[in-house]
Amino acid sequence: xxxxxxxxxxxxxxxxxxxxxxxxxxxxxxxxxxxxxxxxxxxxxxxxxxxxxxxxxxxxxxxxxxxxxxxxxxxxxxxxxxxxxxxxxxxxxxxxxxxxxxxxxxxxxxxxxxxx
Amino acid sequence: xxxxxxxxxxxxxxxxxxxxxxxxxxxxxxxxxxxxxxxxxxxxxxxxxxxxxxxxxxxxxxxxxxxxxxxxxxxxxxxxxxxxxxxxxxxxxxxxxxxxxxxxxxxxxxxxx
Numbered sequence: 684x685x686x687x688x689x690x691x692x693x694x695x696x697x698x699x700x701x702x703x704x705x706x707x708x709x710x711x712x713x714x715x716x717x718x719x720x721x722x723x724x725x726x727x728x729x730x731x732x733x734x735x736x737x738x739x740x741x742x743x744x745x746x747x748x749x750x751x752x753x754x755x756x757x758x759x760x761x762x763x764x765x766x767x768x769x770x771x772x773x774x775x776x777x778x779x780x781x782x783x784x785x786x787x788x789x790x791x792x793x794x795x796x797x798x799x
Numbered sequence: 800x801x802x803x804x805x806x807x808x809x810x811x812x813x814x815x816x817x818x819x820x821x822x823x824x825x826x827x828x829x830x831x832x833x834x835x836x837x838x839x840x841x842x843x844x845x846x847x848x849x850x851x852x853x854x855x856x857x858x859x860x861x862x863x864x865x866x867x868x869x870x871x872x873x874x875x876x877x878x879x880x881x882x883x884x885x886x887x888x889x890x891x892x893x894x895x896x897x898x899x900x901x902x903x904x905x906x907x908x909x910x911x912x
Contacts, residue, residue: 716899726890726902739899771842787834788900790844 685710687791689774695797701762704794708755708776714738715757716788717749720771729772732757761796769798801826803893805903812881813911820876820906822891828852833867833874834892834900844890850874881910 688707696702708715717729728741732751749759755776761768772795775788802825812818824833835847848858850867858865862879878885888907892900 718902725904728899728901731899741899773842773844775844787846787849788844789846790836792841792843795842 687774687776687789689772689791689794691794692792693795693797695799696764697799698764698766700764701760702764702796703758703760704772704774704796706757706759706774706776706791708757708774709789712776712778712789713755714777715751715755716775716777717757717759718773718775719743720773720793721767721769726773729759764798766798769796771795801828801831801893801895801901803891803901803903805889805891805906807906808904809907809909811909811911814883815880817877817879818881818908818910820878820889820891820908822874822876822903824872824874824891824893826893826895828895831893831895834894835865835874835876836890836892836902838888838890838905840887847876847889878908881908883910883912886910 690705706715714733716731718726719729720726729743730737730749731739735751746762751757771793773790773793775790777788804823831852833850836844837847838844848865855867855869864877866875886909888905890905891903894900
């Protein structure tokens with residue numbers, strides 16, 4: 684079955700701009716999580732969506748937002764970009780059964796954002 | 800708060816050597832899950848194993864084995880007879896609910912021929 688698809692794979696923006704990243708989960712998966720990966724901070728959880736509802740949120744400023752559509756596809760948006768937002772943004776999907784245990788996450792290849 | 804520590808930033812070995820990647824975790828939850836992921840240069844994180852807190856049985860899968868010790872809060876990963884294709888960054892992660900994981904900083908493994 685098709686894996687997690689993230690678009691775009693690479694993008695360059697300038698400070699102050701905004702960016703939208705897209706993630707298509709594995710068919711049948713209802714949970715989509717977003718992680719930011721930087722050399723300094725490593726992998727950090729941004730937020731998780733399940734059935735169009737944000738179920739959990741990491742410790743990031745309000746400039747980082749997301750949403751999930753009825754087909755489980757998700758987008759994340761970063762407004763007023765800063766140099767420190769340069770990172771690999773990884774999307775992960777899972778079955779995300781409500782109330783269930785942390786399950787295996789299937790990751791996409793990520794969207795590499797460079798902010799100049 | 801949950802925390803995962805991978806003290807080894809980078810490990811270099813020669814092919815066919817055995818190598819152990821260390822992982823120490825902290826959590827106040829009684830039910831939790833531990834994971835190992837592999838990240839090759841392409842960037843995609845590849846799932847290797849999941850272990851729940853009630854199952855301390857060690858596991859072996861081919862050249863990979865995992866040693867879970869609750870008493871020392873450790874979940875170490877051993878690759879036997881390493882190969883060049885094992886070169887990657889390996890992440891240990893901890894989760895206690897839904898799909899939110901706390902990752903360690905990762906260990907870069909370099910296997911040279």
